[in-house]
Amino acid sequence: LLRRPGSASKDVVTGRLKNPFVKVEDRSRRYRPFYLQFHIFPALNYCVPKPCSPFEMEKKLPSAPKQRFVASINKPNSDKDCGTPLHLPQKDKKRRGYCECCGKKYEDLHTHLESEQHQTFAHSTEYRVVDEIISKFVYQFVEYKDDANKPKRTKCST
């Protein structure tokens, strides 16, 4: 359902949310509202056996209605896919994410870690802040001898 209200400016396009929905907006009105329209509003279900959530969908009927988003809620980066794909036992080789060190996304964790940019960071002095904390720890371990003799003390060389 769309309408063009004569109120604001003439090119404003308005949409109406369908019941039932929840809409949230900051009272400053400086930010984009976000909302969700439900096929069925959540309800407590006492029939699901313990220890399941009372909001557990009834044994996924094939006709079970699915909820839909109508706004790219909490997707500040709309060029992103909608959430992460449902990965089956995830191949270690297909781990995508964001590298805080390099400030960039990567499609494959392992490949990124091997990249020149990341390796440069990995060998940089940026980790001093970590080493400083490490230097305050007391090393209390004894090395296991490779050939299972009695343990010998190690020199603390970090």
Place this chain on the structure above:
Amino acid sequence: TAGMKKDIERLYEAVPQLVNVFKIKEKIGEGTFSSVYLATAQLQTGYEEKMALKHLIPTSHPLRIAAELQCLTVAGGQDNVMGVKYCFRKNDHVVIVMPYLEHESFLDILNSLSFEEVREYMFNLFKALRRIHHFGIVHRDVKPSNFLYNRQLKEYALVDFGLAQGTPDTKIELLKTAHSEDQQGSCLQNNPTTPLGNGVSVNVTVPKQIAQQSASKPADKKVISHSKIQMKEGREGKEGSVHHSVQRSVFGERNFNVYSSTYQQNSSTKVIKHSKMIDVSSRKLLTKKKIIATKTLSNGTARKAASGFSLNLICDCYATDKVCSVCLSRCQQVAPRAGTPGFRAPEVLTKCPTQTTAIDMWSAGIIFLSLLSGRYPFYKASDDLTALAQIMTVRGSRETIQAAKTFGKSVLCTQVVAAQNLRTLCEKLRGTNSSCKRSQDEVPSKSVSDSTSPAAVDKSCAPETLGKQIQHLKSFQEGDGALEMKAADMKGWDQVPDEAYDLLDKLLDLNPATRITAKEALQHPFFKDMRP
């Protein structure tokens, strides 16, 4: 498994210092940002001890790693907060060594815990929270899997500060950052495609020129041109996947700014820090942009954002069932939301920029709700607004809307749902109320229990009385025929005192400002005979 063996091998390779020090036995946990291994080490004291080795994902920023270590060293090691034994690093690979606490699976023991064990569990959780909150740490991810519990030893440990943030007055040096005085919205593209209801989406296209001009034009004259309407199949939305529930906090913005959304700027000039936010599969980074001064317009602030634009235009949609190209073209508010969906407080779900240690208390309330109701996870939602709707069905829609106002949020909900009585709710879900059929593992045997257990107490039973009753039950259990009785034993669940639900009510306070603190919780009558 072969996979695990390979992981262990790789860890030894990445951090060779581990080789002769640890016998790594197995992988005992895997999260988005770390893997945890069980290992043994020979200590100089002569004992061989079990250790937990936490291998952080090498993409973690050194400052984040250091902050986590600092939380462990400063706050950890007592009051049920996990401490740290040592830390190894080679390049970008960091391994944190912690004492190992063998622990139960929450789900496995949930419905076999006695009421008294639940009381002890909560008491010990509050001890840990009181401690970290005292240091100005907001944990952000309080949930059973981060609160290790050894039932036999009655030992507890709050773990994982990987998502922690500092309060404005935090005592953890590395959780401090310069306070930005304004919470940012972020517009990340020039052409946001905004699906509207009914599979209709609005394409808001604002040419750069116009966007720039708008900064110097009165906002009410602004016209969004090139608006298009497209028919579009509504997207199936999910923020984060069900499997990857953790969304990491905005890095570089780990502090909570003290901006109040109701605060009105009166000065004619305002300094705004611009930031660009990138959100990639559960990790976010905030890069500070240069400070730009913009004029405050009489009817709202027009801003240019790092990429694209931001117009603070008023439209008629506020608090109605409408959305339009004006309000949908505004920046999204950025607020921390790291954590696990079902445990997020309402102020987190509604993107309140000022979040306090109270968010951890809400999470503790959710754990308590699970313990009292025998349901875990209690809430099951893959997105924030579904989670909010589920909270409404328990705490009431009117109450939720009311509370949200106090922290600057307008919540509109078409469904009017009444607040539940917490006792009734929990007893119904647990199956300990009279009007409910018992689950199979709770079939009362004969009438032994009925004749010997104390009569149901008056609703207004004092904790003292309760204490006595528990004692009575205990001594009764230890008497002859204890085995026979045990099957019939309700483990205290037939006499949950009002204090339990009163505390639950105060933990699940929808208003973070009045929500009970950890310190106050320890003083609550529910724990009357326990020593903090």
